[in-house]
Amino acid sequence: MTNETTHKVRSIEQVVIRLAGDSGDGMQITGNEFTKTSAIVGNDLATLPDFPAEIRAPAGTLPGVSGFQIRFASKDIHTPGDDPDILVAMNPAALKVNLPDMRPGKTIIINTAMFVEKELRKALYVKDDGTIINPLNDHSLSNYHVIPVDLNKLALEGTKEFGLSPKESLRCKNFVALGMMYWLYSRPLEPTIAWLRDYFKGDKVNFANANIAAMKTGYNYAETAELFVEQYKIPAAHLPAGTYRNVMGNQAVALAIAAAAKISGVPVFYGSYPITPASDILHQISKYKNYGVYTFQAEDEIAAICSAIGASFAGMIGVTGSSGPGIALKGEAMGLAVMTELPLVIIDVQRGGPSTGLPTKTEQADLLQAVLGRNSEAPMPVVAASSPADCFDRFLEAVRIATKYMTPVVFLSDGYLANGSEPWRLPDIDKLPKIDINFRTERDGFQPYLRDPGTLARVWAKPGTPGLEHRIGGIEKRDGVGSINYDAENHDSMVRLRWRKIYKVADDCAAPLMAGPERGPLLVLGWGSTLGSITSAVEMAHAHKMPIARCHLQQVWPFPSSLGAILSRYDRILIPEMNLGQMWRLVRSEYAVQAYSFAKVQGRPFTTGELFRKIQQTLELPAHGSSHPLDTKLERASEVAADVSGG
């Protein structure tokens, strides 16, 4: 669609928009389409979907609100933004839930059709005496730039030529809203049109046409009704040269699973039981049968991991994926993989807990479970992805370690990475890391626990290989021959051997991501999905001339061997985590260093502002000091972060 507008088009560097509505309003689809289009026009971007655990909470209620935040920019960005510049509220509940995140002066597009008594009541816009409050009329929004639009009417009128029922027509209203946003930010409609034509094929083509018409209605209405003073343009970001695609964390894991099979030449077996937020990995890779990927939807979490262990024994790369509650169920079998020294990758897409917790929200509180959460001495390496695209590299690294050292490896992701997205500069296929797997076939000198003296990995001899028949199991064994052995000295030596093998990874792993001066007053130590927030806050601190540094762990356990020296070069260590100080505990116990904990467990990522504020505060605190995550004497940075602009 050409832009024949007479509106002034202003070029801006970045925008944060949030689309919010009922979970039946299609906000996630709308958000994904906007994201894809923004990626295609070359913006850097980051997204934060936020949806309820219920499939459909009662329509129009506060728990049923589903949101999708996207930040897109012509510069390099690391987070989906602290607070939105523009909010689209499809109903009163969406307004009520999201208004606290809107700073004064920002824009709110409101679907006026839903601001009627029935809907207002469902959103609890009710006074104590039972009378209704309508925020459109009571001046409570006077600090905002409110744009009222009857999206329902536009949807009905825009799709009337397609013979849909009123209910069907109203379901197109998210595309009316999307069309308006496309006009406002000068985005092309074609990618979404193509997607709709593909999504509604055959006898459903009428729905494709209706949604396209609805989107054009929104686009044209935004232009002709002069809703907005200005139209904006966000030029393409100056990203490094290459081919890009937008990718969500779970998608990147799925692609890495196919890549692992292709690179190694050994099929991957994925045993899994559906669980939020990990299930999308299973969905995606179940299509990859011609890539050497085998998927098994097991009867439970235990069968999921045990089948993967069985597949590893039989010569595939065993992988199992779940979230925290499922990992807890897998614990005993993870110990079996330690004992039998079989390669295995355990994917933990962390979510809020404990127990069922917050299934659709993010958290980093499975760290100690990953490192230590099994009976007895059952060590295994843990790697953690730090961005949606990094899920690809980190997963391949997990497979490399698992097969090189013949050990289970935990790959940590989380809900924010799994469903959040960013542009991904696609790797050169020829330059992907090598995964060399050699199955033992030589009979001479064969023993099931024969080890490589360098890595301490045992041999991998798969059933079907003549002459190498052997038995493995969970009972303690004598090294080499692998026969059952209960002797005291032997057990002590085997326990140490298994630990020593894992510690070898400390010298053969991804280095921490460093930024800032090599020594100084403060080091921000992070791991996992907080990389974006920490990087933004550190950049903001650098802009304020604070000589602070960042160290972000990709290899989480064992710690990379360089970490001790790094920690010793700074006067203060600050560890922000979406848990109550789990990395803080590990670092202190491993290195006997003091560190300040910044712990937040709210089911959502850190904002740049609150992290920056915390950095400022920590610089005022004593050198080589420590704060406990439960220490309430320290001012909570998040409560005073409001006046710091997102960077």
Place this chain on the structure above:
Amino acid sequence: MISPPLTKNDFKTDQEVRWCPGCGDYAILNAVQTVFPMLGIPKEKFVVVSGIGCSSRLPYYVNTYGFHSIHGRAPAIATGIKIANPELSVWIGTGDGDSLSIGGNHLIHAMRRNLDVKLLMFNNRIYGLTKGQFSPTSEVGKVTKSTPYGVVDQPFNPIALALGAGATFVARSVDIMSKHLIEVLQRAANHKGFAFVEIYQNCNIFNDGAFDHLVDAGIRDEHLIALEHGKPLKFGKAKDKGIKLNGFKPEVVPLASTPDSELLVWDEHDPSSALPFFVSAMPEGTMPQGIGVFRDVDRPTFDGEMAAQHANVMKKYGAGSLEKLLYEGDTWKVG
């Protein structure tokens, strides 16, 4: 290269067998080591998988590939093994506690899917390795270490459970009836699909004589009934009794006054599992307990269907290209 035929000795390991002297497990091990060389399968293609319990020591004593895993999980481990390599002959050694209690979920789902494995369930109606608690097949009222006033749980009927879960081969034998056991194991081996074999096994330490009332040489003919395909069901020391179906109800009838034509003729290939279910549910004590093959029907195997689906997808789309997978779709170029 032609190798000499395998013998029983080829399937013995150097491990000292550590079951209690007099345990029924020795007889089962002997039957397994007798049957394996008869199957024409190379030694390296066997995998014996187990969970936890006395029975689950089986892999250590059979000189093939073996995996002694964790409690109850052998069917899940075996599922991964069979998907990874459907050509392997995978056997599971398990007990009544391992498979019906802690591993019940894996067992029923492996049977439902018709995974092509052979499961030998050593049923001694007691927990042996943990030293004498009741099991899910212990009879009501049984006094054990954990039930000083008697068991109040109702036991599982393993054959009925297997039939209900859709196992395509269901059989029962007895540890001390070695000829019968060997025949049943051969039948199981030759079945393509899930073979569930319950073996009455005496634990002479914690539940000695649990099956004496059924299997003692002097009385077994009165208490066991051999199920033979195509033959009317008859039993008794003097072959003087038979089973007749009265509606849905099997009844013991004297042959003196009942012509063969009125007896139930055994059909192990009946697609419906209703008939074997009736017979499996005949009450112990008042009616004979079936031994032999309750059910043997053909159904596509899970691992076979999965392999076929992979082959079909591969045929339809060709081997996937990683380059295409990553670079296709909504991509854009910078610079």
